[in-house]
Amino acid sequence: MTALVILLHGVGSRGADLAGLAGALGPRLPGAAFASPDAPFAFDQGGAGRQWFSVRGVTEANRPERVRAARAAFDQTVQGLVEGHGLAGSLRRVALVGFSQGSIMALDALASGRWPVGAIVAFSGRLASPEPLTPAPETRTLLIHGDADPVMPVGESEKAETALRRAGADVRRRTLPRLGHAISPEGAALATDVLAEALAGAAA
Numbered sequence: 001m002t003a004l005v006i007l008l009h010g011v012g013s014r015g016a017d018l019a020g021l022a023g024a025l026g027p028r029l030p031g032a033a034f035a036s037p038d039a040p041f042a043f044d045q046g047g048a049g050r051q052w053f054s055v056r057g058v059t060e061a062n063r064p065e066r067v068r069a070a071r072a073a074f075d076q077t078v079q080g081l082v083e084g085h086g087l088a089g090s091l092r093r094v095a096l097v098g099f100s101q102g103s104i105m106a107l108d109a110l111a112s113g114r115w116p117v118g119a120i121v122a123f124s125g126r127l128a129s130p131e132p133l134t135p136a137p138e139t140r141t142l143l144i145h146g147d148a149d150p151v152m153p154v155g156e157s158e159k160a161e162t163a164l165r166r167a168g169a170d171v172r173r174r175t176l177p178r179l180g181h182a183i184s185p186e187g188a189a190l191a192t193d194v195l196a197e198a199l200a201g202a203a204a
Helices: 015-019 021-028 063-084 101-111 155-166 185-203
Strands: 003-008 032-035 094-099 119-123 140-146 170-176
Touching: 003 015, 003 021, 003 063, 003 101, 003 185, 015 021, 021 032, 021 185, 063 101, 094 101, 094 185, 101 119, 101 155, 119 185, 140 155, 140 185, 155 170, 170 185
Parallel strands: 003 032, 003 094, 094 119, 119 140, 140 170
Antiparallel strands: none
């Protein structure tokens, strides 16, 4: 195994729902392991889904504190996977790939400086981290967002890029036309490019 890619699902979903993305990313990441964990908390609006934090009554004002409160359980999840794959001392060989709420948590891991991993890809995400932002400048970050997303407006990725760049992060953004709240084959290919480059360099 040369690297670990951790897939982080959206609110009300489960790890198994995002696990299929490994099939699109894997062919160009030989030797990489994939993990798609369930979020730590049961979805509080019904069903069998999971959540990284509750969106019940969430606002722009209270979201950062919810993200802060979710860090301990998120870190425990990621730490267990990293240690289980023998990469606790090699975070440059780890990547976080999130979708929607999973992207919020992935970007928070970057923005807070807690997880200086090799790469982060955030599909349909937003930056909701409390200040200060102290990202590791070596982490290659790609924001991918559809311009027809009705759930998470594309402007959220635009704002995230601006804030992260200002804080010193290595971040790029791609907007995909006519794409809604989803991961498209084009988006998966863009993600693979970044992951292959970052993780290959870390393994060299």
